[in-house]
Amino acid sequence: MxxxxxxxxxxxxxxxxxxxxxxxxxxxxxxxxxxxxxxxxxxxxxxxxxxxxxxxxxxxxxxxxxxxxxxxxxxxxxEPVTRISRVIKDYYWDKLTRSFDNEDLLNVLEDEKMQGDFLRLYVPESDAEALAFYKQKTIGHTHVKVETISENISNEEIIALNKKPGILALAYSKEKEKSIPFVVPGGRFNEMYGWDSYFIGLGLIIDDKFDLAQAMIDNLEYQIIHYGKILNANRSYYLSRSQPPFFTSFIKEFYETYSDKLQLSWLKQKLTTAISEYFNVWMTENVRLTDTGLNRYFGEGAGVPNETEPEHFDTIFKTFAKRCNMSLIEFKEKYNKKEIVDETLDKYFIHDRSMRESGHDTTNRLDDCSAHLNTVDLNSLLYKSETDIAYFITTYFNDSFSYNNNTFNADEWLQRANKRKQLMIDFMWNEKEATFYDYNFIKKEQQPCVSTTNLYPLWANLCTQEQAENLIDKQLPNLICKGGLASTSSLEIMPKDGIERQWDFPYGWAPHQMLIWQGLKSYGFEEKAQELIYRWLWLIVKTVVNYNGLIPEKFDVNKCTHQVDVEYGNVGTNFKYVTDGGFGWTNASYKLGIKFLEDKHLDSLNMLIDPDLIFSKTLRI
Known part of the structure; x- marks a missing residue:
């Protein structure tokens, strides 16, 4: 009707x-x-x-x-279950899609942090066709400047570029004479983000958005080729910072879903780029590869991260200002102008930028120590990359793949993976507590923290079955809340500054849920996976039903609400009449959860039956 x-x-x-x-x-x-x-x-x-x-x-x-x-x-x-799925597929992905074509250009370039007379679009100097294309597109926009940047940009050049920040161009199709579109997280995040893109991609694949999912991969590849890495996001002040490596996982999901539509040459090109990222970003000694043979996050650059608000680090600055007998304003001004040099403060910002490269910005787990940690999450992701590459070479390239004048077989990549697995067991596995912990290679000790990231080895499939059982028996219950998994346990100690950080308890995030669901399923813990999927989807559906379709960036999974009072607020909650696309990876988590959830639970979701009534035997924090 x-x-x-x-x-x-x-x-x-x-x-x-x-x-x-x-x-x-x-x-x-x-x-x-x-x-x-x-x-x-x-x-x-x-x-x-x-x-x-x-x-x-x-x-x-x-x-x-x-x-x-x-x-x-x-x-x-x-019914809510059907409606949410339909509007994500039919409306929200389109709402979150951007491009650098004329009609979308200003929407992408305009940002509250872009101060000055011009909005800048930076194009790699080696991409002459794209440069000509974008200059043509901006004719008539007198307040837009198209400028070039070198591909091998130095830290000093990046710092200098911070005085005139802008957006970094992404891939351009010569055949279609159009920029290749990309999907943004949502809310104030109006650019393409690194690890968000993988999770968003899973949602696009489930909804059979072939062209858009392929476009996301093309844009990630463009970043590796022209900017040297998959960036935190495609803004100039992120040029020194990558994000968690999910590129091979994205390629694998996409190619195996659409192999009938793609030629082997497509996979060969993407695999070449993935291997390039592996060696040039993650396996560079004294940067992201450490003496242990394991890896760390390392955000290069200097000083205060440019994306933060002016007052964000005032608590930190006050301590140093007091030592120098200065006012907060005076100390900040002198430090930012490099009139004051403080090694301890410099190191703090190295750790902070490294934490932001991890995607977990911010968390007490990584605060003031991130650059000294071989983290469980990063090394699990790299193990997965190594086994993915071995799988591609065996399955599609007859056990022989050429890269940079070298020919690899699958065994060489499996050896890399097995070496990493053994190092992770040697340095990170805590036999007494039956879990993996981050390893501080400066202090030469594990850094215990009950965190969802300790469960990444389940997703990467690097655990033994016994280790997986121990993780699920001893670590997982400390993280389960009514509305899903919290980022860390409530048992973790609040820092002295008393600041709640958004990647700690009680906050739950879509990527953690998705990775752990898949990890549980791969080790045969289907019943536990069903419980965690239901808890998270129940919270999403409850929020959608009660709050005008709202799908936010994160939740307080303990109080089961989107209304949070934490350092960065909650993106995706401010809109008129209808949510402006929801939030990328939360949308995707809903799509993946519905794909995995057994039919017997769908009616319960529609009726918003409390998860504790269904899974009453679960011990929760």
């Missing part, structure tokens, strides 16, 4: 009647009438009742505001 109404008028009337909090949404916090009459195509009145259905009506009107289509009643009364 269609509802042929004036959508603008409908939105206005709905908000006036139901939105009592002034949020331009309809939520459980509103005290409206919770009932609205609307005419159908037969001229009859249809009554829409309750927060969920009224908010669906508002969302449908907003989604179709610029279209001639009528609102369809079945979409208003659609």
């Amino acid at each position: 269609k509802l042929p109404v004036n959508k603008s008028k409908l939105i206005s009337e709905l908000i006036k009647q139901e939105d009592t909090t002034g949020s331009y949404t309809i939520t459980v916090d509103d005290l409206g009438e919770k009932e609205f009459f609307i005419g159908n195509e037969e001229g009859e009145n249809v009554v829409i009742k309750g927060t969920y259905h009224l908010s669906n009506l508002l969302q449908e009107a907003a989604l179709l505001i610029n279209k001639e289509e009528d609102i369809i009643l079945k979409h208003i009364v659609e």
Whole structure:
């Protein structure tokens, strides 16, 4: 049944009647009438009742505001499980898609941090065709500058570039004379992010968005070729910083799903690029490869990370200002101008940038120590990369693959992986506590912290079955909350500065959930995987139903809410009428969870049955 109404008028009337909090949404916090009459195509009145259905009506009107289509009643009364999946596939991925073509250009370039007279787009100097293309695209935009940067840019050049920051161009299709699109996380994040892209890619593949998933891989490859690494994000001040390495995993998921559409030459090119990233980014000695033979995150550059707010490090600066008998303002100004040199503070910012390269910005686990740690998560990811490369060579290239005048067989990559596995057991495995811990190679000791990242070896498939059982028996219960996995245990000690950090307890994030679900399934712990999937999806569905379709960046999984009071707030929660695409990896986690969740749990999700009633035997923190 269609509802042929004036959508603008409908939105206005709905908000006036139901939105009592002034949020331009309809939520459980509103005290409206919770009932609205609307005419159908037969001229009859249809009554829409309750927060969920009224908010669906508002969302449908907003989604179709610029279209001639009528609102369809079945979409208003659609069960939550089906509705969420449909709107992610049909609307949200498109909402989160960007490109550097003329109609999208300013949307990408404009940013609150871009100060000065010009919005800058930087293009690699070696990509002459892209340079000509982008210069043509920006004709008429007098406040936009297209400039080149060298491919082998030095730290000094990056620091100098911080005075005139801008967006870094991504891949361009000569055949189509268009820039290749990319999907952004959402909210204030309006650029392409490194590890977000892998998880977003999983969601795109599940929704059969072939072209868009391929575009994401093409853009990641472009970054490796032209900027030397997969960047934290494609902004100039991220040129010195990579992110967790998921490139081979993305290639594998995509190629094995769409091998009938792709030629082997496509895989050969991508595998060549992946091997290049492995050697040139992660296996560079004294940078990201340490004397232990294991790896660390290492954000190069100097001083305060450019993406942070001016007051972000005031707690740290106050301590150093007091030692120098200076005011906070005076000390910050002199330090930022390099009129004061403080080795201890310099090291703190090295650790901070390294923590941001890990994607876990910020967490007490890595605060003021990240560059000294061989972390479980990074080395698990690199083990997975090594075994992926071995798999590609064996499965698709007859056990012989040429790269940079060398010919590799699969055994060489398996040897690398097995060596890494043994080093991880030697340095990271704690027999007494039956878990992996990060290893501080400066102090030559493990750094115990109960963290979801300790479970990455399950996803990478590097554990023995016995180790996996021990991890699940002894480590996992400390991380399970009502709404899914917390980043760390509640048992971890709050730091002296008392600042809650968003990658610690009680906050839960989509990438952690997705990796651990897959890890549990690969070791045969299907029942535990079902529980954790249900807990997370229940929290997403509960939030969508009660808060106008909201899909945020993260959750407080202990209190089961998106309303958080933490250092960076919660992206994806501020919108009018309809969420502006949700949030990339949270969308993807929903799609992956629904793919994995057994049918018997779907009705429970629609009825929002409390997970503790279904999984009552679970011991939770």
